[in-house]
Amino acid sequence: MIRVKRGRAPDVLTRNRARWLRDLQRARTPKARKRVLERYRHKEVKDALVALFHGKCAYCESFIRHVDYGHIEHYRPKAKYPRRVFTWSNLVLACGVCNGSEYKGDEFPLKAQGGPLINPCAEDPAPHLSFEYDPVAKLASVRGKTPRGDTTERLLGLNRQDLRTYRSTHVKRLWFIAQKAATEPEARQLLDEAAASTREYSAFAQLLRNALLNGFSFASIPLKS
Incomplete structure (x- = not known):
């Protein structure tokens, strides 16, 4: 893991984040909620993350793109922090193993549990x-x-x-x-x-x-x- 300097948010997030959050709050059924949540998968968002992390997993630094599409990963899991689902500073590119249910999944330990996890876009991993x-x-x-x-x-x-x-x-x-x-x-x-x-x-x-x-x-x- 290395420090990665995050660039500006892709235009699609800047333009739509507030509206998408309102739509999420108004969704009344699980199906409607899921449909709104899926908007973070927009191609502009994925392309921006692939460029930002050079096609590598933000966590393990393995190249992803030659064998898989990679995950748009929520540093703070969307299941627990839905208001951050469209927040650019909460998104990274991750491999399916680091981000899978066997490892990070929806886990996000707080300080009392030894967390939070190192965020390579917000801090230098080297001290930790x-x-x-x-x-x-x-x-x-x-x-x-x-x-x-x-x-x-x-x-x-x-x-x-x-x-x-x-x-x-x-x-x-x-x-x-x-x-x-x-x-x-x-x-x-x-x-x-x-x-x-x-x-x-x-x-x-x-x-x-x-x-x-x-x-x-x-x-x-x-x-x-």
Whole structure:
């Protein structure tokens, strides 16, 4: 997870949000209510979120669009916060697993429950989450540094087995590149490219690039932010 600077709301939300909320309040049947709620799925909204997050899940940083359409995710769940269903600052792009019922779903823990979840568009995740790579175990893991970080990691499944296996394979290659980057310009360029916000798991690439800049030896010891 990385910080993402949110741009202005798509015009369709700016023009229609107030009217859509009024229509939602006036809906008298579950069917009518559902029909109004579905308006947040407008193509302009989806396109804006795909561009904002570069086709990545806002939470796990996995690319989505080559295998799935991705979810328009409500940071504060629409089931519990219906007045925020059309609020631009409450919308992110998420993969179907982070946003699925097995993980976040309609959950939104408050402070007393270790929440709220880290919002990558409203704050820097770095004070709450540590990105770690163990070159012996060859595992790239996300760890909580605060109660909110712990809750975010657990509730989003940021170390679920399939995700960590795939992510670790990617970061293992970056670890090798980082060892070459101090002396080989092409390797340095590859590492810089991987650290861009447009790239998959850029939080880990940024960790490796910062380690290189700080003179880390890249011996077989764990690396963490």
